[in-house]
Amino acid sequence: MTQFTTDVEEAVRSIPAGEVRSYQAVARAIGRPGAARAVANVMARNIDPTVPCHRVIRADGKLGGYNRGGEEAKRAILLSEGYQC
DNA sequence: GCGCTGACTGTCA
DNA sequence: ATGACAGCCAGCG
Known part of the structure; x- marks a missing residue:
């Protein structure tokens, strides 16, 4: 795990439900x-x-x-969280 | 240390 | 508006 990965996870974790x-x-x-x-690479490889x-x-x-x-x-998850796509 | 890959992005035709 | 192209960055062999 690199610092970059950690930062990415933290940033993503700060996203409120229903928002993207x-x-x-x-x-x-x-x-x-x-x-x-x-960033996309981190998401793709790291399943957390x-x-x-x-x-x-x-x-x-x-x-x-x-x-x-x-x-x-x-899409299903986002919809269930309130995000209209 | 080099080159390839990918859940991307902005620009051009 | 849709598709193709090139640029950028970190991770891995």
Whole structure:
């Protein structure tokens, strides 16, 4: 586990339920603007239940991806949390 | 230390 | 508006 990963997890954990943040926004929050791809990489490899990675979507409003059932599951979770996509 | 990969992003055609 | 291309960053072999 690297510091970068830890920072990403913390930033994602700070996202309130029903809200979403783009990978770029998270990257900026941890002081690495432009590292959106690296952030996505952390999400993809690190499956941590303490991190609401389903609240992290693309900057264009698309869901992006999910390691636990694909975009369908992600969309379902977001809907159940109150996020209208 | 080098090069490839990916749940991305912004720009151009 | 939709698709293709290039740029950026961290992790891994």
